């Protein structure tokens with residue numbers, strides 16, 4: 350997978366040199382390039398923002414540098430990337446979207462700052478590539494960079510070969526539309542608290558049933574919205590009895 354990120358704060362993405370994402374870049378699974386939007390400015394002050402038409406607080410990111418950046422990183426003659434623009438107005442980022450993005454050959458992230466990017470940048474880009482505005486949640490950040498770090502982590506861990514133990518993808522929260530069951534490791538007793546006996550029973554059928562019941566209970570208690578949107582086909586009669 351190829352990923353290009355455009356930002357006025359390219360140094361924000363230093364963490365993408367670390368850990369498993371760093372390894373994915375080193376072995377070629379992930380080809381990541383971070384670009385400074387000011388590369389595509391031509392004035393002495395390298396200006397990227399201006400006052401908003403119609404008035405209002407703050408500044409808006411000018412269309413010209415963005416247009417030139419997207420032209421350079423998504424040239425018309427090459428298969429277009431999927432343009433992702435973090436914004437509070439975007440579609441909620443979910444594990445399902447992470448899987449969708451992990452299947453894309455080329456992602457192009459546009460990190461806004463100030464009050465956002467001139468709308469014509471997105472409108473013009475949409476004439477020649479898929480454009481998705483994406484939100485991490487109902488809260489407001491200073492800009493898109495943190496959202497891109499989150500999305501990059503969620504997507505990269507789904508790429509083949511990145512996670513050593515792929516089976517950990519099977520049971521994690523949101524993998525089957527449920528929160529995962531509680532996890533334990535040694536010692537069997539810690540500060541007077543015991544690991545549930547079933548997990549030490551060696552009975553894999555009982556363990557699987559216990560974990561499923563715990564996942565259903567936790568999801569019902571903490572995220573009833575997830576339970577409401579669960580595909581009924583994924584529930585068996587024992588679940589319904591739980």
Ligand SMILES: Nc1cc(-c2ccc3cc[nH]c3c2)n[nH]1
Pocket residue numbers: 435436437460461462463464465483484485486487488489490491492493496
């Ligand atoms: N979920 C979420 C996204 C954002 C966001 C994304 C880009 C910009 C640019 C300027 N402010 C921004 C805020 N806040 N919250």
